[in-house]
Structure formats: structure tokens, C-alpha cells
Amino acid sequence: MNKKINYLSAQLTQNPNLPAAKAMLYATGLPEEYFKKAQVGIVSNWYEGNPCNMHLNRLGRSIKKSVHEKELVGFRFNTIGVSDGISMGTPGMRYSLPSREIIADSIETVANSQHYDGIIALPGCDKNMPGVLIALIRINRPSVIVYGGSIASGYYKGEKLDVVSSFEALGKRKTKKISEEEYKNIIKNSCPGAGACGGMYTANTMAAALEAMGMTLPYSSSTPAIGADKEWECFKMGGVIQKLLQKDIKPKNIITKNSLKNAISLTTALGGSTNLILHLLAIAKTAEIDLTLPDFKKINDSVPLIGNLKPSGKFLMEDIHAIGGIPVIMKYLLENGLIEGDCMTVTGDTLKENLKYVPSLSFDQKVISSINHPIKKEGHFRILYGNIAPGGSVAKITGQEKMKFSGRARVFNSEDAFNRSILSCKINKGEVIVIRYVGPKGGPGMPEMLKPTAYITGAGLGKEVALITDGRFSGGSHGFVVGHITPEAQEGGPIALINDGDIVTINAVNNTINLEINENEWDIRRKKWRAPNLKVNMGYLYKYSKTVSYANEGCVTDQFIET
Incomplete structure (x- = not known):
């Protein structure tokens, strides 16, 4: 065996001035002949x-x-x-x-x-x-x-299930689309x-x-x-x-x-x-x-x-x-x-x-379509900019949703507030749901909005409402949803200035997301806005909220380190 491959471990195992290192390795049961490996x-x-x-x-x-x-x-x-x-x-x-x-x-x-x-x-x-x-x-x-x-996959009544099935089942139960027994059986069979x-x-x-x-x-x-x-x-x-x-x-x-x-x-x-x-x-x-x-x-x-x-x-x-x-x-x-x-x-x-000897893809199946007959001619990711998201935002539009959506805003300053509202059947068709102060700093931790999107789908509103947030979405989320809005509300981003009833227009063709108000109104709202206190004041999440970067930078925590 080439001795070079143990270059790093040899700095401990082959160093005569580190007896404690060897003593501890002996204690793990490592034989002496293995010290050179x-x-x-x-x-x-x-x-x-x-x-x-x-x-x-x-x-x-x-x-x-x-x-x-x-x-x-x-x-x-x-x-x-x-x-x-x-x-x-x-x-x-x-x-x-x-x-x-x-x-x-x-x-x-x-x-x-x-x-x-x-x-x-x-x-x-x-x-x-x-x-x-x-x-x-x-x-x-x-x-x-x-x-x-x-x-x-899990199974119930001949239908494949997964973990998202259980989330969506709650929305179906709340809107009486399924019974309590069906709801429990979906949960029991979702993850086998x-x-x-x-x-x-x-x-x-x-x-x-x-x-x-x-x-x-x-x-x-x-x-x-x-x-x-x-x-x-x-x-x-x-x-x-x-x-x-x-x-x-x-x-x-x-x-x-x-x-x-x-x-x-x-x-x-x-x-x-x-x-x-x-x-x-x-x-x-x-x-x-x-x-x-x-x-x-x-x-x-x-x-x-x-x-x-x-x-x-x-x-x-x-x-x-x-x-x-x-x-x-x-x-x-x-x-x-x-x-x-x-x-x-x-x-x-x-x-x-x-990939040289990998078989070619057969189209005698329904999982993957051909490039000549795709589900959608371009990808499903949409990077949207506009006066709500000057730093960018991310949407996942597969083509099964609308490509454009305009509606009156319903604003929630937490995920929990929205969840209570939809489970009480208080969300209306045509609305643009705004869930804010859930970004990297404001969350803190940028939690996923899977429950809201699953409840929306379960309630039969998947194509009837849009949802925008400075939080992020689970890979299990679908619908007309826009996340990663930057800057986030906690930092005074424009999403913090949206009011109930404002018209929000999302265009996934032109890749824009805008609030339909004039510049004078923007100025008035900016002057009135005050940053809320962070939700935590100690522990790991406090350290995270103090060091994390914007979503459009990957939410890394080492941006303050000088190189």
C-alpha cells in the first residue's frame, strides 16, 4: 500500500512525541500493525x-x-x-x-x-x-x-401514499372530503x-x-x-x-x-x-x-x-x-x-x-417523458424579481398551475396564524396568501411552509389561491407558491410592507412579482415600519439569526469571516 495515503493519520500514529495519541488508539482495540494503515x-x-x-x-x-x-x-x-x-x-x-x-x-x-x-x-x-x-x-x-x-410507498385503498399524503389528508378531513376513519388510515399507511x-x-x-x-x-x-x-x-x-x-x-x-x-x-x-x-x-x-x-x-x-x-x-x-x-x-x-x-x-x-455501458432510457413507461414531448418545455424553477422581491425569489411552477396570478393579499405574520385561518375555512378563492417574518433571520431558520401548502391542496384550493413567503417550501409543496423572497421581512424587505387587500401580481412568464401601489405609498409605509424583536435571544437560533446571510446567498453563516 502506498504510504502517502496515510499522510494525515501518520501525523498522529507515526509521531514519537505523541504517546497519548497512541495510548488512546490502543484503547480502541487498534493493533500496533494497523498504526501504519x-x-x-x-x-x-x-x-x-x-x-x-x-x-x-x-x-x-x-x-x-x-x-x-x-x-x-x-x-x-x-x-x-x-x-x-x-x-x-x-x-x-x-x-x-x-x-x-x-x-x-x-x-x-x-x-x-x-x-x-x-x-x-x-x-x-x-x-x-x-x-x-x-x-x-x-x-x-x-x-x-x-x-x-x-x-x-405506502398504500391505502389501492392508492400509493407518502408522507405528504398525511399532511393533505388533514385538509381533506377539515373540509369533510374524507371521514375520520379514512384520515387515520392514511396516516397509519403513509410511511411503511x-x-x-x-x-x-x-x-x-x-x-x-x-x-x-x-x-x-x-x-x-x-x-x-x-x-x-x-x-x-x-x-x-x-x-x-x-x-x-x-x-x-x-x-x-x-x-x-x-x-x-x-x-x-x-x-x-x-x-x-x-x-x-x-x-x-x-x-x-x-x-x-x-x-x-x-x-x-x-x-x-x-x-x-x-x-x-x-x-x-x-x-x-x-x-x-x-x-x-x-x-x-x-x-x-x-x-x-x-x-x-x-x-x-x-x-x-x-x-x-x-454512463458508457448504462442502458438507454426506454419510453415504454410513464415516469419520464421524452424531451420532444415534455411535461413542460422549460424547467419548473422560476426566479422572480420585482418590487416585492428586489433581491429575487424562487417559485416552483410545473405548468399544472396558472402561469399568472393576481389577487388581493391576505397577510399573516406567522405560519401558525395562517394554519388556524385555513383550518377554520376562512381562506377565500382568488386571494394571495402572504406569510412573512419566517425568513432566515425572522423565523429564525427559514422554516418550510409544507403545512400551509398541504392544507391549501387538501382544502381544494390548490389552483384557487397563491402563496408568497420569505420562508421556504418543502420539496413536497406544490401549487402556485413563491418563496425565498429577498430581502426578508425581518430586514425591512418590501414583503413587510404589504397590507391586507393590496393587489399582488405574480407573472411566471415574465418572472415578476409586484405589489400594485405607487411609490409615494411605498415611502409612507417604509417610514412607518419598525423591525420587530427577534423571536429568540439566546442559544443556537440566536447565533444563527445574527450570522446567517440572505436566501439569495444560500443562507450561509460564514459571510462575516475575513479571508
């Missing part, structure tokens, strides 16, 4: 309280076994996770996006302090994926990611076991993006959480990390402007979550790559929507697996010039080389 940190987002993550400890054991079989030393450690589905619509959801920073910081801390030569990361849920990748870019040593995999939420929501969007960027093995993002295929992927990790160590291939060799563009192109074609934009902006900043909102718009205008996937379509990630997996779709995009094939990947080969 490269050490690999195996980090997992395992915890028992969430189906997305509860199986990761088992997968981690398989990965460690494969590492040892390649004469490497594997040390497992954990980082945190937050269950978006459990915390959704509660104050706990404020911690979801901020958890990305804790994940990144904690992995960086352990990997650097322990001098691991390489890292294998095993994420399972939404913020896990960008969190681990940000860390791997920071430490920039040979690394690979294994996605924990997607959950199987381990794995991340099954649609093209944020977890699967980010997993597909990681595969397109080259940071996972081919098929990782579409391989289900439970089954021999995921176990086999884990058993291959020893050989993968060994090759990366020997060739000294690092994340910054893989994460480039072109690989980020590939991630955007694939997830645009599949109808992915708007959270992708936040996370890729943060990943790009970490990798010192110039990526901005206009880059997303440019790709969105050239890549058609071809994925008939939930939340706006019919199918789940398990259905992509059944038709050949994500590589089949990437090969199709490569053949049509929509992704770049010369990007390096964790296999040690380029993306084009990885």
Missing part, C-alpha cells in the same frame, strides 16, 4: 427518531466491514439530523435549515481533529446531504457519499418503514444532485433504503475510498461549475425541490465557485421538465429505480447535450465514462 472516518446521520435515518447505523456497519477488508482502518462517528416531517409546522422546524451548518461544522471538527485520511459520509434526510458535502469540501480530502435511500420521503422532495432532489455532481456512486440516489442493492453499494465502499486515496481525488477535483450545472440540469428535468437552490448556492460558496440565481434561470430555460414525479406528478423514486435508476436518465440528458460528461467522479472516472 490509512484511517477512514465513516460519518452517519443516524438516529432512531426518524425513518429517513433510523437504518443508517446498520449500513454504517457494512461500510466499516468493507473498509477493513481493504486493509484500511475505519472509525465510525455520528453527526446530527432533524426530522422535517416530524417538526413541520411546529417551532422545532426552525432548526431544520440551521442543522445544515451544525452537520458541516461537526464533521469538519471530527475529521480535522482526528486526522482522518479519508471520509465516507452516510446521510439520510434533507439537510444531511448538503451538510455533509459542505464539510467534505471544507476538509478536501478523498471522500465519498452513500445516500441512505428512499422509503417504499425506513428511508427518506419517496417523491422528488428535498431529500431525493439533493441525492440526485449529489449523484449528478459525481460525489456518489452511480445508482446511489435511486437505490431504495431497504434491500440487497443498497447493502451491495455499502460493501463496495472500501474499494472506492481506497482508490480515491491512492489517486488523491478530492471533493474540489469533483465539485466544479460544470458539475454543479449538471446537478441543476438533472433536478430541473425531474421537477426537484426549490431547496436545491439554497443548498447549491451554499455548496458553491464553500467550493469558491461563482454560482448565482441567474445561473439557475439560464439552465431552467434550456432544460425541459420530463419527470412525472410527486409532488406535482404521480410517481416516486422507487419507480425511477424500477425503470433503470438515475444513470439511465443522466445518459439520456447526456445524449441530448443537457449535461456535461467530462466531470470527474468518485469512481475515478468521468461521468461520461460511468
Whole structure:
């Protein structure tokens, strides 16, 4: 074995002036002959309280076994996770996006302090994926990611279910579209076991993006959480990390402007979550790559929507697996010039080389449409600007909603206030719902508005109202919704100045979002506005609200650090 691959760990194990380091490694059970072997940190987002993550400890054991079989030393450690589905619509959801920073910081801390030569990361849920990748870019040593995999679909009365089904069921129950018994049975059958939420929501969007960027093995993002295929992927990790160590291939060799563009192109074609934009902006900043909102718009205008996937379509990630997996779709995009094939990947080969022997996409299925007959001729992401969002905003318009919406504003200064209103049947057709003071600072933590969008859909108002917010949306959200409005209300952004009854006009053709009032009225309202106190005054969320950047910058927390 090439001695160079243990360069970092040797600074501890081969240094005669660090007896305590050796003593502690002996205490872990490490034999003396293993002190000269490269050490690999195996980090997992395992915890028992969430189906997305509860199986990761088992997968981690398989990965460690494969590492040892390649004469490497594997040390497992954990980082945190937050269950978006459990915390959704509660104050706990404020911690979801901020958890990305804790994940990144904690992995960086352990990997650097322990001098691991390489890292294998095993994420399972939404913020896990960008969190681990940000860390791997920071430490920039040979690394690979294994996605924990997607959950199987639930079933009730012959219909496929997922976690969003349970949210939408509450709206249906409140409007008496289903009975109490049906409501309970939908909840009981929505999530049948381990794995991340099954649609093209944020977890699967980010997993597909990681595969397109080259940071996972081919098929990782579409391989289900439970089954021999995921176990086999884990058993291959020893050989993968060994090759990366020997060739000294690092994340910054893989994460480039072109690989980020590939991630955007694939997830645009599949109808992915708007959270992708936040996370890729943060990943790009970490990798010192110039990526901005206009880059997303440019790709969105050239890549058609071809994925008939939930939340706006019919199918789940398990259905992509059944038709050949994500590589089949990437090969199709490569053949049509929509992704770049010369990007390096964790296999040690380029993306084009990885896809060489992948079968071609068959159109004898209903999950993926052809580029010649797409669901929508351009992508579903819309970057909107206007007097409400001078710094930009993000919409997810699949073509099944209206492309234009104008209506009178109904303003709510919290998510909870809106939820109470719609569950009391007090929302009217034609209104533009405004939920504000839920941005990165105002939330704090920019919580997702899945409950509001699910309640709107469940109440049968999905095509009858629009919703705008300085918060963000779950990948499970759909409808005529606009989020990430910048600047946010807490910072005195124009969204803070909207009043009930104002006319709001959203145009997803011209990509504009405007309030129909004159400049004099704007001035009057600006002078009257006063910033409310932050909702917290201590703890992690207080530190986060004091350091987090705007949504159009990726909500990173290191912008004040001088370089």
C-alpha cells in the first residue's frame, strides 16, 4: 500500500512525541500493525427518531466491514439530523435549515481533529446531504457519499401514499372530503418503514444532485433504503475510498461549475425541490465557485421538465429505480447535450465514462417523458424579481398551475396564524396568501411552509389561491407558491410592507412579482415600519439569526469571516 495515503493519520500514529495519541488508539482495540494503515472516518446521520435515518447505523456497519477488508482502518462517528416531517409546522422546524451548518461544522471538527485520511459520509434526510458535502469540501480530502435511500410507498385503498399524503389528508378531513376513519388510515399507511420521503422532495432532489455532481456512486440516489442493492453499494465502499486515496481525488477535483450545472440540469428535468437552490448556492460558496440565481434561470430555460414525479406528478423514486435508476436518465440528458460528461467522479472516472455501458432510457413507461414531448418545455424553477422581491425569489411552477396570478393579499405574520385561518375555512378563492417574518433571520431558520401548502391542496384550493413567503417550501409543496423572497421581512424587505387587500401580481412568464401601489405609498409605509424583536435571544437560533446571510446567498453563516 502506498504510504502517502496515510499522510494525515501518520501525523498522529507515526509521531514519537505523541504517546497519548497512541495510548488512546490502543484503547480502541487498534493493533500496533494497523498504526501504519490509512484511517477512514465513516460519518452517519443516524438516529432512531426518524425513518429517513433510523437504518443508517446498520449500513454504517457494512461500510466499516468493507473498509477493513481493504486493509484500511475505519472509525465510525455520528453527526446530527432533524426530522422535517416530524417538526413541520411546529417551532422545532426552525432548526431544520440551521442543522445544515451544525452537520458541516461537526464533521469538519471530527475529521480535522482526528486526522482522518479519508471520509465516507452516510446521510439520510434533507439537510444531511448538503451538510455533509459542505464539510467534505471544507476538509478536501478523498471522500465519498452513500445516500441512505428512499422509503417504499405506502398504500391505502389501492392508492400509493407518502408522507405528504398525511399532511393533505388533514385538509381533506377539515373540509369533510374524507371521514375520520379514512384520515387515520392514511396516516397509519403513509410511511411503511425506513428511508427518506419517496417523491422528488428535498431529500431525493439533493441525492440526485449529489449523484449528478459525481460525489456518489452511480445508482446511489435511486437505490431504495431497504434491500440487497443498497447493502451491495455499502460493501463496495472500501474499494472506492481506497482508490480515491491512492489517486488523491478530492471533493474540489469533483465539485466544479460544470458539475454543479449538471446537478441543476438533472433536478430541473425531474421537477426537484426549490431547496436545491439554497443548498447549491451554499455548496458553491464553500467550493469558491461563482454560482448565482441567474445561473439557475439560464439552465431552467434550456432544460425541459420530463419527470412525472410527486409532488406535482404521480410517481416516486422507487419507480425511477424500477425503470433503470438515475444513470439511465443522466445518459439520456447526456445524449441530448443537457449535461456535461467530462466531470470527474468518485469512481475515478468521468461521468461520461460511468454512463458508457448504462442502458438507454426506454419510453415504454410513464415516469419520464421524452424531451420532444415534455411535461413542460422549460424547467419548473422560476426566479422572480420585482418590487416585492428586489433581491429575487424562487417559485416552483410545473405548468399544472396558472402561469399568472393576481389577487388581493391576505397577510399573516406567522405560519401558525395562517394554519388556524385555513383550518377554520376562512381562506377565500382568488386571494394571495402572504406569510412573512419566517425568513432566515425572522423565523429564525427559514422554516418550510409544507403545512400551509398541504392544507391549501387538501382544502381544494390548490389552483384557487397563491402563496408568497420569505420562508421556504418543502420539496413536497406544490401549487402556485413563491418563496425565498429577498430581502426578508425581518430586514425591512418590501414583503413587510404589504397590507391586507393590496393587489399582488405574480407573472411566471415574465418572472415578476409586484405589489400594485405607487411609490409615494411605498415611502409612507417604509417610514412607518419598525423591525420587530427577534423571536429568540439566546442559544443556537440566536447565533444563527445574527450570522446567517440572505436566501439569495444560500443562507450561509460564514459571510462575516475575513479571508
